[in-house]
Amino acid sequence: MPSPEPSAPSPDPAGLPPGPASILVVGGGGRENALGWALARCPGVETVWIAPGNGGSPSLPGCEVLPIPESDGEGLAAACLERGVDLVVVGPEAPLAAGLADRLRADGLAVFGPGADGARLEASKQWAKDLMVEAGIPTARHGHATSEAQALALLERFERPPVVKADGLAAGKGVTVAASLEEARAAIAEVFAGRFGAAGASLVLEECLSGPEVSVFALSDGQRMVLLPPAQDHKRIGEGDTGPNTGGMGAYAPAPLLDAAGLEGVRQLVLEPTLAALQERGIDYRGVIYAGLMLTPDGPQVIEFNCRFGDPECETLMPLLGPELAAVLLACAHGDLSSAPALTIQSRCSACVIAAAAGYPGEVRRGDPIHGSISTGADLQLFHAGSRREASGICLTAGGRVLAVVAQADDFDSAFARAYAGLEQVHFEGITYRRDIGHQVRRRPPLNEP
Numbered sequence: 086m087p088s089p090e091p092s093a094p095s096p097d098p099a100g101l102p103p104g105p106a107s108i109l110v111v112g113g114g115g116r117e118n119a120l121g122w123a124l125a126r127c128p129g130v131e132t133v134w135i136a137p138g139n140g141g142s143p144s145l146p147g148c149e150v151l152p153i154p155e156s157d158g159e160g161l162a163a164a165c166l167e168r169g170v171d172l173v174v175v176g177p178e179a180p181l182a183a184g185l186a187d188r189l190r191a192d193g194l195a196v197f198g199p200g201a202d203g204a205r206l207e208a209s210k211q212w213a214k215d216l217m218v219e220a221g222i223p224t225a226r227h228g229h230a231t232s233e234a235q236a237l238a239l240l241e242r243f244e245r246p247p248v249v250k251a252d253g254l255a256a257g258k259g260v261t262v263a264a265s266l267e268e269a270r271a272a273i274a275e276v277f278a279g280r281f282g283a284a285g286a287s288l289v290l291e292e293c294l295s296g297p298e299v300s301v302f303a304l305s306d307g308q309r310m311v312l313l314p315p316a317q318d319h320k321r322i323g324e325g326d327t328g329p330n331t332g333g334m335g336a337y338a339p340a341p342l343l344d345a346a347g348l349e350g351v352r353q354l355v356l357e358p359t360l361a362a363l364q365e366r367g368i369d370y371r372g373v374i375y376a377g378l379m380l381t382p383d384g385p386q387v388i389e390f391n392c393r394f395g396d397p398e399c400e401t402l403m404p405l406l407g408p409e410l411a412a413v414l415l416a417c418a419h420g421d422l423s424s425a426p427a428l429t430i431q432s433r434c435s436a437c438v439i440a441a442a443a444g445y446p447g448e449v450r451r452g453d454p455i456h457g458s459i460s461t462g463a464d465l466q467l468f469h470a471g472s473r474r475e476a477s478g479i480c481l482t483a484g485g486r487v488l489a490v491v492a493q494a495d496d497f498d499s500a501f502a503r504a505y506a507g508l509e510q511v512h513f514e515g516i517t518y519r520r521d522i523g524h525q526v527r528r529r530p531p532l533n534e535p
């Protein structure tokens with residue numbers, strides 16, 4: 086049998102450079118399913134592989150699963166070469182920080198996602214703070230400590246209890262917004278007691294800011310960038326934004342907190358200086374720059390950078406993006422956004438609600454069958470997050486956040502009504518979701534209110 090020919094890139098009738106025909110998305114969450122779904126519907130894309138994907142991935146039109154873990158750089162590189170993959174999109178931060186994009190680029194593959202050098206924007210809070218201070222990017226005052234004694238001495242210098250942040254990747258659990266000095270001391274002790282492993286070898290203490298939060302995403306080719314609509318997510322488990330923090334219980338976009346002028350301000354104040362500072366460090370950053378902002382009375386301040394799409398913001402944003410997405414990500418991967426078609430963005434409202442397993446964000450139930458189906462279509466999508474598929478085809482819950490239901494409409498009330506109606510169609514034992522996602526932008530009261 087002859088080995089399969091690498092798929093030829095598809096020609097573009099408008100004379101634009103061809104988009105990718107074969108794409109690998111790395112990761113196994115709702116974010117990666119949303120990326121796979123959005124890329125598979127771009128003209129010219131023949132196959133999107135998702136590695137390792139989850140229970141929902143095989144049901145996405147145009148998507149196929151590759152059972153290779155995101156940590157297996159060798160296996161992923163070999164699979165890409167064997168299949169003639171034109172573009173790799175890396176979803177999660179951990180493989181990026183571990184150098185997966187570097188490993189794949191070493192084989193000549195086009196990768197959307199920064200190398201380990203650029204991923205430090207997320208993988209080290211201190212590194213990111215240094216970059217921001219040097220580049221004059223607005224961010225909370227901070228100090229860095231490598232021992233508990235040093236951190237406690239630093240604590241004295243804050244007038245109000247600071248935010249305590251483990252330096253490294255801690256799966257969203259390394260930040261404590263301390264309400265009192267005692268709480269700050271306890272958080273410091275926890276970091277140095279090894280709660281976050283190597284991620285807690287040092288910490289950052291940061292002035293506590295206040296204001297609404299909004300996420301801004303730039304797709305960068307290392308020199309230029311395209312901005313996506315701002316999004317807002319809901320981190321807390323409980324309605325009314327109460328209870329412990331989670332990975333995100335829902336989101337909506339575009340967040341009206343930042344209008345076009347506000348977004349342009351963020352580009353000039355935050356994103357362009359960040360990219361310039363990365364370039365000054367010799368970093369060719371090809372991927373997402375995600376700026377988590379707090380809109381304070383003194384203007385936007387950066388509270389974190391991430392080196393990848395947010396989850397569930399990605400699920401929320403993908404349905405708004407046009408069919409040029411695959412070509413745009415490929416152009417970023419090639420370091421030449423100027424050759425890409427302009428990315429069209431629908432001016433509609435997108436709403437995403439997460440269905441989590443009982444117990445989330447603590448210990449969760451697993452292995453419950455997911456019943457029902459949603460008649461997804463142009464305005465309604467279902468992305469599995471924490472699920473796995475049995476040989477029989479039945480999907481079982483397999484994580485904290487199980488499903489993301491996303492809907493679009495001309496206004497947020499209609500978009501959320503559509504998403505919640507979709508959610509009614511699926512069920513698993515212990516299903517948990519917030520009914521008030523997007524309360525900031527909904528005029529009709531959430532469904533559980535009179």
Ligand code: AMP
Pocket residue numbers: 225248250257260262291292293294295298320377388389
């Ligand atoms: P991070 O992982 O850095 O995004 O922090 C997680 C959450 O902690 C953010 O979404 C904020 O709600 C909160 N947070 C982080 N830094 C600060 C800060 N300097 N002031 C107030 N809240 C913060």
